[in-house]
Amino acid sequence: MRAVAVVGIGKTPFGAFPDRGLRSLAVEAGEKCLRNGAVKPSQVESFYLGNFAGPAFVGQNHLAPYVSTALGIQGVPATRIEAACASSGSAFFHAWAEVAAGISDVVMVVGVEKMTSQPTARVSQILAEAGDCSGEMKAGSTFASLFAMIARRHMHDFGTKREHLAAVAVKNHAAGALNPDAHMRKNITPEQAMKAKPIAEPLTLYDCSLISDGAAAVILAPLERAAEFTAKPVRVLGIAQASDYVALDQKADITTFPAVRKAAEKAYAMAGVGPHEIEFAEIHDCFTIAEIIATEDLGFVKRGEGGPYAFAGCTGLKGERPVNSSGGLKAKGHPVGATGVAQIYDLATQIRGESGERQLARHSLGLAQNLGGSGATCVVSILGAA
Amino acid sequence: MRSGTVYTETMIWSAPEAFAAEAPYQTVIVSLDDGGRVTGRVMGERVAIDDRVVEAETRDGVPFFRKG
Numbered sequence: 105m106r107a108v109a110v111v112g113i114g115k116t117p118f119g120a121f122p123d124r125g126l127r128s129l130a131v132e133a134g135e136k137c138l139r140n141g142a143v144k145p146s147q148v149e150s151f152y153l154g155n156f157a158g159p160a161f162v163g164q165n166h167l168a169p170y171v172s173t174a175l176g177i178q179g180v181p182a183t184r185i186e187a188a189c190a191s192s193g194s195a196f197f198h199a200w201a202e203v204a205a206g207i208s209d210v211v212m213v214v215g216v217e218k219m220t221s222q223p224t225a226r227v228s229q230i231l232a233e234a235g236d237c238s239g240e241m242k243a244g245s246t247f248a249s250l251f252a253m254i255a256r257r258h259m260h261d262f263g264t265k266r267e268h269l270a271a272v273a274v275k276n277h278a279a280g281a282l283n284p285d286a287h288m289r290k291n292i293t294p295e296q297a298m299k300a301k302p303i304a305e306p307l308t309l310y311d312c313s314l315i316s317d318g319a320a321a322v323i324l325a326p327l328e329r330a331a332e333f334t335a336k337p338v339r340v341l342g343i344a345q346a347s348d349y350v351a352l353d354q355k356a357d358i359t360t361f362p363a364v365r366k367a368a369e370k371a372y373a374m375a376g377v378g379p380h381e382i383e384f385a386e387i388h389d390c391f392t393i394a395e396i397i398a399t400e401d402l403g404f405v406k407r408g409e410g411g412p413y414a415f416a417g418c419t420g421l422k423g424e425r426p427v428n429s430s431g432g433l434k435a436k437g438h439p440v441g442a443t444g445v446a447q448i449y450d451l452a453t454q455i456r457g458e459s460g461e462r463q464l465a466r467h468s469l470g471l472a473q474n475l476g477g478s479g480a481t482c483v484v485s486i487l488g489a490a
Numbered sequence: 491m492r493s494g495t496v497y498t499e500t501m502i503w504s505a506p507e508a509f510a511a512e513a514p515y516q517t518v519i520v521s522l523d524d525g526g527r528v529t530g531r532v533m534g535e536r537v538a539i540d541d542r543v544v545e546a547e548t549r550d551g552v553p554f555f556r557k558g
């Protein structure tokens with residue numbers, strides 16, 4: 105297996121862009137990425153697109169060649185990967201595998217979602233289709249309601265408090281306020297977070313990630329060729345994808361995500377590091393409770409300690425292990441198919457020391473955790489300075 | 491009718507398109523006495539974790555539970 109590096113990165117701002125289509129966003133991210141990596145379209149040997157629901161959101165299918173040809177990438181394999189909110193994390197995993205296996209040298213991954221062209225109730229419906237449509241969704245569940253049920257049980261079993269959830273929202277908004285590319289750049293107070301309108305109890309509006317448009321892109325190459333493309337390669341030290349039940353009611357215990365634990369275990373083993381060596385992380389905070397549980401499942405803290413850990417400030421920009429220095433899905437935004445690659449972009453930007461006001465003191469070893477649905481897919485990636 | 495214990499629950503205020511007219515409504519995952527879990531809806535009084543519930547009716551394959 106060959107050592108693999110990220111040699112180019114690109115991203116659009118995240119937000120609501122009524123005059124931008126899916127392809128226009130994907131092409132902007134892709135072109136920025138090609139320039140960043142000094143890669144010509146003709147050098148790209150394989151193309152992956154992470155996208156959750158382009159057909160439902162914008163009525164377009166066959167999306168991979170639809171985007172790759174617009175980038176001037178001709179004739180190569182162009183493959184779309186769908187894994188709910190982990191679509192582009194999974195696309196990144198498969199692109200990495202292709203380079204690591206020696207099948208291709210230069211592989212591009214783009215993640216994109218165009219969501220704001222639909223009203224919120226329709227967006228909720230489309231997102232709900234990533235759950236089990238024969239059971240939980242037939243009962244009227246939304247993704248917020250599934251994570252609300254997870255939060256209720258976590259509170260019951262471990263004493264996690266409403267204040268703990270609010271602390272995650274406040275922290276991620278504080279980081280997002282410093283990120284020029286974030287969808288929502290405003291600070292909030294814990295009171296605002298707790299008193300906001302209920303979405304699915306105990307979750308309020310501020311416990312939920314945003315409905316956003318956006319795209320992100322990266323280019324992978326063998327580490328031994330990285331210098332041809334960039335002076336600042338970022339090495340993929342460990343990566344794994346794992347799966348679990350789609351329906352929440354099939355899981356033995358909904359306060360932990362087995363797919364996160366399995367992916368993390370394999371990624372740590374590949375990288376030869378343990379959770380306590382990870383200096384910073386981008387975590388899939390689709391809902392505040394998801395970030396709390398992820399810090400437990402990734403081994404940063406013991407089970408049940410994720411809430412107090414966030415509440416104590418340990419995951420803030422100045423904390424012992426900053427989580428979501430980008431603002432996370434909560435404030436940076438969550439164009440679902442773009443999120444996995446955007447996390448890789450954010451890790452690479454920190455590792456390269458290019459994160460501006462949000463630049464962390466310790467930034468040489470970072471972890472990204474991308475979750476699909478209520479935990480049926482998880483991709484964990486560990487990146488470090490090459 | 492099936493009976494069991496509430497494993498978890500939530501009150502949904504922001505519903506998907508197809509259920510918008512019914513909001514707010516409560517959904518539950520019930521640990522059934524005969525084994526396994528099922529996702530359903532709540533009729534009547536609100537329920538909380540560990541409450542006992544019985545299935546009052548089934549609509550389009552979805553079980554509706556009532557406290558008791």
